[in-house]
Amino acid sequence: MQTGFAFTKFADHLTSIAELSDDDLDLLARMPSSIRNFSSHEEIRYRDEQPTDCCLLLQGYTCWKDTDHSDGQITSIHVPGDVPDLYTTLSPRVEARLFALGPAVVAFVPHAFFHEISARSERMAHALSLLALADVGCLRNWLVILGSCESLRRVAHLICEITVRLRAVGLARDYRFPSPLTQSDLAAICGISAVHANRTIQDLRRRGLLQWQSRMITITDWPALVRLAGFKPDYLRLRQPMLQEDSHLLEPRPLEALEMSPSPVLRAPAAPL
Amino acid sequence: MQTGFAFTKFADHLTSIAELSDDDLDLLARMPSSIRNFSSHEEIRYRDEQPTDCCLLLQGYTCWKDTDHSDGQITSIHVPGDVPDLYTTLSPRVEARLFALGPAVVAFVPHAFFHEISARSERMAHALSLLALADVGCLRNWLVILGSCESLRRVAHLICEITVRLRAVGLARDYRFPSPLTQSDLAAICGISAVHANRTIQDLRRRGLLQWQSRMITITDWPALVRLAGFKPDYLRLRQPMLQEDSHLLEPRPLEALEMSPSPVLRAPAAPL
DNA sequence: CGTTCTATTGACTCGATTCAAACTAAGTGG
DNA sequence: CCACTTAGTTTGAATCGAGTCAATAGAACG
Numbered sequence: 001m002q003t004g005f006a007f008t009k010f011a012d013h014l015t016s017i018a019e020l021s022d023d024d025l026d027l028l029a030r031m032p033s034s035i036r037n038f039s040s041h042e043e044i045r046y047r048d049e050q051p052t053d054c055c056l057l058l059q060g061y062t063c064w065k066d067t068d069h070s071d072g073q074i075t076s077i078h079v080p081g082d083v084p085d086l087y088t089t090l091s092p093r094v095e096a097r098l099f100a101l102g103p104a105v106v107a108f109v110p111h112a113f114f115h116e117i118s119a120r121s122e123r124m125a126h127a128l129s130l131l132a133l134a135d136v137g138c139l140r141n142w143l144v145i146l147g148s149c150e151s152l153r154r155v156a157h158l159i160c161e162i163t164v165r166l167r168a169v170g171l172a173r174d175y176r177f178p179s180p181l182t183q184s185d186l187a188a189i190c191g192i193s194a195v196h197a198n199r200t201i202q203d204l205r206r207r208g209l210l211q212w213q214s215r216m217i218t219i220t221d222w223p224a225l226v227r228l229a230g231f232k233p234d235y236l237r238l239r240q241p242m243l244q245e246d247s248h249l250l251e252p253r254p255l256e257a258l259e260m261s262p263s264p265v266l267r268a269p270a271a272p273l
Numbered sequence: 274m275q276t277g278f279a280f281t282k283f284a285d286h287l288t289s290i291a292e293l294s295d296d297d298l299d300l301l302a303r304m305p306s307s308i309r310n311f312s313s314h315e316e317i318r319y320r321d322e323q324p325t326d327c328c329l330l331l332q333g334y335t336c337w338k339d340t341d342h343s344d345g346q347i348t349s350i351h352v353p354g355d356v357p358d359l360y361t362t363l364s365p366r367v368e369a370r371l372f373a374l375g376p377a378v379v380a381f382v383p384h385a386f387f388h389e390i391s392a393r394s395e396r397m398a399h400a401l402s403l404l405a406l407a408d409v410g411c412l413r414n415w416l417v418i419l420g421s422c423e424s425l426r427r428v429a430h431l432i433c434e435i436t437v438r439l440r441a442v443g444l445a446r447d448y449r450f451p452s453p454l455t456q457s458d459l460a461a462i463c464g465i466s467a468v469h470a471n472r473t474i475q476d477l478r479r480r481g482l483l484q485w486q487s488r489m490i491t492i493t494d495w496p497a498l499v500r501l502a503g504f505k506p507d508y509l510r511l512r513q514p515m516l517q518e519d520s521h522l523l524e525p526r527p528l529e530a531l532e533m534s535p536s537p538v539l540r541a542p543a544a545p546l
Numbered sequence: 547c548g549t550t551c552t553a554t555t556g557a558c559t560c561g562a563t564t565c566a567a568a569c570t571a572a573g574t575g576g
Numbered sequence: 577c578c579a580c581t582t583a584g585t586t587t588g589a590a591t592c593g594a595g596t597c598a599a600t601a602g603a604a605c606g
Contacts, residue, residue, distance in 0.1 A: 064413070066413050066414065066417050066508070067417060067421075072417070072421065073416070073417045073420040073421045075413045075416050075417060076413075087406060087409070090399075090402040090403075090406065091399075091402065091403060091406055095410065095507070095508065096413070126363075126364075129363040129364065130363075130364060133360060133363065133364055136360070136409055136412065137368065139409065139412050139413065139416065140337075140339050140348045140349075140369070140412065141339065142416060143346070143348050143412065143415060143416045143419060144339050144340060144345070144346045144348060146416060146419040146420050146464065147346040147419050147463075147464030148340075148345065148346045148464060150561065150562090151561080151562075182583085182584065182585090183584075183585065183586095184584080190420075191419065191420030191421060192562070192563090193562070193563055193564075194584090194585090195562090195563075195564080195565095195585095195586090195587090196561085196562055196563070198585065198586065198587090199562095199586090199587095202586085234368070235339070235368065423593065423594090424593080424594075455551085455552065455553090456552075456553065456554095457552080465594070465595085466594070466595050466596075467552095467553090468554085468555090468594090468595075468596080468597095469593090469594055469595070471552095471553060471554060471555090472554090472555090472594095474553095475554085487603095
């Protein structure tokens with residue numbers, strides 16, 4: 001167990017949702033973690049596991065699968081800065097399976113750390129609650145998508161959400177980001193067949209909204225994609241809406257430069273907890 | 274504001290998920306509440322409302338709709354004992370709309386009460402966390418259903434879930450319960466059209482699994498319904514599984530008589546908080 | 547007693563699945 | 577380095593589940 005810079009990704013994520021004091025950021029800087037690499041489709045958390053730490057995703061993507069079936073429905077996906085199993089700090093049993101979608105880097109952070117920072121700072125405890133509520137908001141919103149949209153909107157919405165969530169932690173600044181998902185993964189997220197996932201992507205490509213090649217997604221018409229998806233990011237509970245419907249891709253860093261300093265806590269030297 | 278017996282429904286619900294001490298039950302007995310009746314499809318919570326109390330459902334059903342569209346997707350439904358907006362104790366803003374599905378009786382309970390019992394009893398705080406986690410479990414499970422099942426299984430699964438959740442709070446003992454939902458409501462839950470909802474119900478009737486007439490559902494072949502739905506109630510996190518695949522309807526109260534005393538706290542006289 | 551909401555039915559259309567096959571890319575080992 | 581394997585993508589054709597539209601029948605309510 002060592003102290004590293006894992007906390008900066010988490011700090012970016014937290015500050016995108018809740019306002020933190022300098023003291024809170026100092027608390028975060030003391031986050032102990034042990035890093036592990038996972039290869040694509042490797043299992044990170046097993047059903048009925050009772051971990052004493054949480055997974056903080058540093059690079060790549062992960063997803064929950066609630067069913068045991070290997071190509072079963074994916075219930076949520078995660079981007080760097082997310083802590084998919086934060087809820088295990090409340091009830092330490094894992095009821096589903098957590099997989100890496102593409103290669104992923106994960107920092108394991110002891111439950112005790114989250115308990116401690118919650119106890120020390122009221123505001124931090126509140127921020128962690130908001131984080132959990134944001135996850136539930138994502139879940140509810142995705143349920144609405146699955147229940148009421150056809151495949152084209154589903155896929156479009158998914159890509160909008162990933163984009164905004166990445167940008168909230170300082171990634172995908174140029175509307176371009178790695179996407180190691182297979183089309184079967186995409187299908188498992190969107191609740192459609194792999195074949196149809198393929199045809200849907202082609203449709204999006206043909207409409208000139210995005211490119212998806214060699215494990216990279218490049219959004220070529222963000223406003224149109226948002227419009228097609230009917231994407232409204234309120235449910236993400238971000239302090240900055242992050243939409244910029246008007247800003248075109250020609251101006252790479254629109255107006256969030258000041259609100260979005262990538263890692264405001266880097267000034268604090270890390271020290272063991 | 275008065276103290277009533279609203280707490281018994283809530284206590285039933287809590288004890289179905291978490292173990293409570295006698296002291297905890299005494300705490301619950303002091304629950305202050307003000308009762309209100311709602312008629313079918315009346316709105317209980319409005320978007321962007323900032324309530325200082327929670328809705329404890331005493332009779333009937335309610336549902337969340339995340340979209341403003343009046344026939345939009347329903348993201349969750351609630352049975353007596355549920356507190357749909359418990360999360361507002363953490364973050365007091367309501368992001369969706371809460372409706373009564375059929376006539377409903379609701380007890381409004383101040384946030385302060387939940388904060389107080391959490392502060393006084395560690396075990397109670399934990400129980401409330403488990404309650405919230407169970408809600409999320411429901412949500413995830415329903416997302417899987419919407420993403421991977423066709424309409425027949427969706428409807429079958431919904432009815433299984435309602436049945437088990439009702440039975441967990443001492444209702445629907447004979448696999449028979451009021452169901453004031455319209456077929457449009459059912460459609461909005463299951464993400465299908467109202468016309469198709471109708472045809473699906475007829476299918477279930479034709480298979481001899483249930484009756485649905487004059488706002489009552491009678492399950493006529495519970496084991497077959499469970500099998501058809503592929504219903505596995507683990508995700509509800511109930512302490513008692515409540516499946517009884519084998520027990521037929523001829524024996525109305527199978528084996529849960531001892532574990533399920535309907536309101537174990539009624540012995541405690543209610544006193545103002 | 548009529549108005550309104552809800553349930554039901556039929557015909558047509560469309561989105562999506564399935565199955566099968568071909569094709570590409572990426573490894574792996576001889 | 578090439579042949580072989582494997583995983584992932586792409587395409588077509590047949591089928592099926594579900595949506596839509598429209599019309600009717602029934603139930604509830606004032």
